[in-house]
Amino acid sequence: MQHTQPLASNWTEIDLAAIAANVRYFHMLSGVPILAVVKANAYGHGAARVAQAALAAGATWCGVARVDEALELRKAGIASPILVLGYTPEQQLAPAIEQNISLTVWETSQIDLAASLARRSGRRAHLQLKVDTGMGRLGARPDQVVDLATNLAQTPGVNFEGIFTHFARADERQRATSDRQEAAFRQVLAELSQRGIQPAWVHAANSAAGLTRPSAAFDLIRLGVAMYGLHPSDECPLPPEVRPALAWKSVLSMVKTLPPGSGVSYGHEYITSDHERIGTVPVGYADGFRRRPGSRLLVGGRTVAVVGRVCMDQIMVQLDSVPDAKAGDEVVLVGAQGEAHQSVEDLAKFWGTINYDVVCGIGARVPRFYQEG
Numbered sequence: 001m002q003h004t005q006p007l008a009s010n011w012t013e014i015d016l017a018a019i020a021a022n023v024r025y026f027h028m029l030s031g032v033p034i035l036a037v038v039k040a041n042a043y044g045h046g047a048a049r050v051a052q053a054a055l056a057a058g059a060t061w062c063g064v065a066r067v068d069e070a071l072e073l074r075k076a077g078i079a080s081p082i083l084v085l086g087y088t089p090e091q092q093l094a095p096a097i098e099q100n101i102s103l104t105v106w107e108t109s110q111i112d113l114a115a116s117l118a119r120r121s122g123r124r125a126h127l128q129l130k131v132d133t134g135m136g137r138l139g140a141r142p143d144q145v146v147d148l149a150t151n152l153a154q155t156p157g158v159n160f161e162g163i164f165t166h167f168a169r170a171d172e173r174q175r176a177t178s179d180r181q182e183a184a185f186r187q188v189l190a191e192l193s194q195r196g197i198q199p200a201w202v203h204a205a206n207s208a209a210g211l212t213r214p215s216a217a218f219d220l221i222r223l224g225v226a227m228y229g230l231h232p233s234d235e236c237p238l239p240p241e242v243r244p245a246l247a248w249k250s251v252l253s254m255v256k257t258l259p260p261g262s263g264v265s266y267g268h269e270y271i272t273s274d275h276e277r278i279g280t281v282p283v284g285y286a287d288g289f290r291r292r293p294g295s296r297l298l299v300g301g302r303t304v305a306v307v308g309r310v311c312m313d314q315i316m317v318q319l320d321s322v323p324d325a326k327a328g329d330e331v332v333l334v335g336a337q338g339e340a341h342q343s344v345e346d347l348a349k350f351w352g353t354i355n356y357d358v359v360c361g362i363g364a365r366v367p368r369f370y371q372e373g
Contacts, residue, residue, distance in 0.1 A: 008367045009282035009313075010250035013335070014045050017373040018245040020057035022227050025241050026210055027058050030217045035061035035083065035203070037224035039069055044288075044359040045228055045246055046368045048076035054227065055080050063222055067092040070101045083128060083162075085222075086138065093117050093125075102126040102161055106140040111152055119157040127152060128162035128201065131188055133181040135168045145188045146195065153197050162201030163189070167216075171208035171233035178209070182216050208232035211239075230344055230355045244343065246359060247335030248366075252299065252327050254280045255319060264316050265308025269293075277319040279304075281331050284313040288361040289333070290351045299325050301338030334358075 027034050036054035038047045051062050051073055062078060064070045065086040073082055083102040088110075094117050096103055105111055105127050118125040129149055132139030140148050145163075152160040165185045169177040185204055192198065202218040207226035209216050229244030231237045257277050264270040264278060272278075279299065283289050295306040295315075300322040307318045319325045330337065334344050344355040351358065 007249075007369055009253075010248070010287055010333070011367045011369055012045075012362060013247040013249065014049070014368050014370050015243075015245045015247075016049065016053040016370055018229055018243045019045075019050055019053045019227060022229060022242050022245070023054050023057040023059050023223065026207075026221055026223050026226065030205070030210055030214065030221045032217045033060035033220050034058065035063045035220050035222045036227060037063040037085075037222055038073070039063065039065035039085070039224075040360045041364075043225065043228050043230075043356065044362045046370070047073060048078065049368075049370050050227075051076075051078050051080075054223075059223070061220065063224075067096045067101065067103075071095060071099060074099045074101070081126075094121065097121060097123050097125050100126065102128055104128050104130050104138070105152075106130050106132075106138060106148070108148065108151060111148070111155055111158065115155045115157040124157055124159045126159045126161045128164060129160070129199075131163065131165045131185060133165045133184040133188075134177060135166050135181075137166070139165065142184050142188050146191050149192050149197050149199075150195065160197075160199055162203065162220075163192075163199045164201075164203045164222075167204065167206060167209050167213075170206060170213060171236040173235045178213060178216075182213070206232075208236045211236060225356060228359065230359070233354075246344065248333040248362065249335065250281050250283045250331045250333065252279045252325060252329045252331060253282045253314075254327055255325055263308075265311060267309055270308040270316075277323070277325070278307070279317045279319045279325060279331075281315050281317060282313060283315060283331075283333065284311045286312045287363045287366050288358075289315060290353075290361075292351045295347070295350045296342070298332040298335075298337040298340050298342055299329060301340045303340065303342070 036059040038051045041047050042050035062082045063085050067088050070082045088103050097118050114125040130139035131145055167178050203220035205216045205221045207224050210221045258272050260274050262272045285291050291310045296303050302322050304317045306315050308316045344358050348355045348358045
């Protein structure tokens with residue numbers, strides 16, 4: 001039985017060497033530069049440290065969802081190009097321009113306002129035009145792009161830096177939707193080329209397309225979920241060369257034997273049927289552990305069931321299958337323990353969600369400890 005000196009009540013361990021290796025793998029696979037997507041605190045892994053590791057491994061860009069995320073990276077000393085992939089409120093345009101942060105646009109009003117602020121500050125606004133080829137989210141429709149791109153190319157104070165789109169179903173086996181999206185994007189690029197408009201950066205591929213659609217590599221791969229060693233989907237698994245970067249651990253804070261008929265946790269939804277060994281683990285929904293029945297953890301290299309309601313700060317596990325378990329023993333929520341392993345995807349299935357949701361939901365109060373190799 002592994003007895004561990006707890007680093008905290010519960011904590012994550014982030015393997016930066018795995019992130020670096022994953023970046024190098026996709027760079028070699030695609031043959032184009034990598035934009036490391038570190039939005040949402042690098043999918044819960046810690047934005048600054050992940051960005052540093054990815055850039056040291058050869059990534060050229062960082063990508064975020066919001067300007068405040070980009071400003072945090074600048075504050076942490078990240079000097080690489082950073083692209084805000086989502087919406088930027090007007091009040092955040094000036095700070096972004098001042099910090100040389102690239103912004104996504106899809107309307108004339110955005111271009112005009114960014115250009116005005118840039119000229120006023122004596123700088124240039126770095127703008128990238130997003131094309132909605134079938135995601136139905138942000139972006140200009142293909143039939144609007146030529147006019148917008150022409151405006152961008154001719155507007156003083158603006159650097160028309162790039163153009164991109166996003167696949168809606170690249171992580172599925174069916175290819176028809178992505179084929180249509182890629183064809184629509186290529187048609188837009190052809191029309192722009194006829195007008196002599198060729199932005200420096202053209203990109204479309206996310207992690208899934210980086211694996212399955214080499215024709216969509218263009219000038220840049222936006223490497224998100226796969227950089228963390230997480231599968232884009234069940235239909236788009238990662239190759240064995242790509243390995244997960246995150247482990248989530250805790251300890252048994254107490255082990256007790258309860259008599260038959262004892263209720264466990266709020267509401268007594270679980271009642272012991274015999275003398276049962278029940279362990280308490282200091283992790284709860286405030287840490288990102290979901291209030292869903294049916295979860296499993298690893299103790300002593302064996303899978304054990306979470307019993308009773310998940311509390312804000314604690315959960316209980318049934319330990320009859322691990323008779324020598326004692327307080328202080330390691331508990332693994334995600335990761336390896338002996339020959340046993342539980343992945344983020346396993347936890348996601350218990351909770352009826354996806355791996356992205358699990359790691360992004362790990363709370364801010366859960367400390368991240370980094371391993372360089």
